[in-house]
Amino acid sequence: MANIREIAKLAGVSVSTVSRVLNNHPYVNEKKRAEILKIIEEQNYVQNSNAVHLSTGKTMVIGVTLPLVNNQYYSSIIEGIAAEAVQHHYKLMVCQTNNNPEQERSVLHLLKNKKIDGLIMCSRSSSCETLNEYAGYGPIITCEANDTTSVSSVHIDHYQTFLIGMEYLMKKGHRRIGYCIGRKNSFNSQHRKRAYYEKLRSIDVTPSAEWSFEECLTIQDGKDVVGKLLQTEERPTAMIVSCNHIAAGIIKEASRLGISVPEDLAVVGCDDQPIGELLEITTVSSSSTLMGKYAFEMLHKRIWTQQLVGKKEEKELSPVLVERLTT
Amino acid sequence: MANIREIAKLAGVSVSTVSRVLNNHPYVNEKKRAEILKIIEEQNYVQNSNAVHLSTGKTMVIGVTLPLVNNQYYSSIIEGIAAEAVQHHYKLMVCQTNNNPEQERSVLHLLKNKKIDGLIMCSRSSSCETLNEYAGYGPIITCEANDTTSVSSVHIDHYQTFLIGMEYLMKKGHRRIGYCIGRKNSFNSQHRKRAYYEKLRSIDVTPSAEWSFEECLTIQDGKDVVGKLLQTEERPTAMIVSCNHIAAGIIKEASRLGISVPEDLAVVGCDDQPIGELLEITTVSSSSTLMGKYAFEMLHKRIWTQQLVGKKEEKELSPVLVERLTT
DNA sequence: GCTTGCTCTGAAAAGCGTTCCACATATTAT
């Protein structure tokens, strides 16, 4: 296929002029512009984007990492990102990392070798040092709180989320409350646990180790929780669960085993997945789509403003209680 | 950051030699190789991928179009694609098209301007001509059957799917059966409808226009179906529904309005979304993850085999009935 | 002893577009 030089030759002008037409620069004679456009059309010419990227140093692509693609929480974030991205003519490189620092690093590397202009990490397993290191190569935004010095974030206030959930359950009279979270040591989890323990302490309840479930990621993990609850000495009367699909697993299995929800076991979920509405799960909800939108906005600003390099920025989303039928 | 010339200068060799080291060519003296690697390390050098892409004419990125990101059916396909892609060192550019031919065209364009090496279309709204046109710029695989001459596909046998569902409902004694599909005129829908009408005809039932629901895309659309069913003269006793999340909406709304499932209304869904299992929906299931895997494999083969250009290939997945509680 | 075939290396071309700088012409302001 033709290149810009060929077009220039055919039009009897310099490549600069063709480039100006291609990029809508002013200062091109209208007649020439029309002529050049005609030839471009005839030759079925389009720019080679790799040459453009090489020359401009930008790719108009942003990376998005997430542990797994097939999860509504992450899908909602991407939806928010995607809607913004399309408006600003950015494309999305979606990278599944399986919570594996190796794979995550390979994505961070894309920043270094200029394949992407910026990166949104919906979840991360890399160390602070790694993140800080790569932040030097391009803007990074995490959708979790993070303790780095240079990586900005947009995140749900998970401490507040669990606080609201716990207060609500306690107001309903529950004292033996269990929790269920995903990755044990993520920042998100730490905040959740802090709220959980503080609240139980405030009513002088010593939480049993049997009430805590970690590394719950799939619906099946939720189901498994119920089996384990049955073997508990003092079974909790309520569970606060970090995601609604886990909550769904719990509810489903509970009903199969004849444990009625909410009478025998109350369940509060913590996101805005549609499954929550479908199963009428009481939830402490924040909009993950909105989070994605904010993340893109923040990233976009940083891509276009060099002064912001290294200046950390944080945006927190506040959750809201949605009362339904599982409490 | 340093470039390959600088590395060459520091190592006292030519750029070709450095390039050979970078690309693991044989024919580089081991001592020199070690020396060069050391300098690369010291200088914290990495290739500029845009220059590599420009030079090689490949980007190791494949595009994936889907109407909306936040949908489990499409997420499952992507999951299948992603798992394969990571093994072959490809990255994924995920593009939400909202079933809009304009937006779809902008993605096809990526093939033309060399931003992606191939394209998987999980769903498409573009015309055959458009598809054939762009197929000249790089391999395209659709995850729906298509009637082009040059675009290959991996798809679920939707005719068979509806056939199995219909036969099953008929065996259970249903005669007034309705259906619920997504986009009215997609290839998938046409096949489904053909099976639906054929089967009803085989038992001499004339389907009422009131039994057919098209353009059902969201859970809410499913709920709305129930409202409309209530106003029907002769209400169907069973519904065959193209996706389980629509089926979920139907079931949910039915239970709210006191219509019992399956006694008053039997429901069969047609995919393998987890929501189907959660709500115990009877479904005619095929693995969308597997479809994604096959799609990548086919695409990958085509990227590396020029002979295949223009040779159409089709792979069909057969569905299986999973009996649960909604029938 | 001469040919053949490896191993190893560098120069240069090819891949392609953007942008800065210099220069020319035309128009407006003083």
Added chain:
DNA sequence: ATAATATGTGGAACGCTTTTCAGAGCAAGC
């Protein structure tokens, strides 16, 4: 009338790597 500004255009450098080709040195084979 002259300076200043706006408009329009081309040349050349720049961004960076891969790959082909040519050639040198050396070992093995006939």
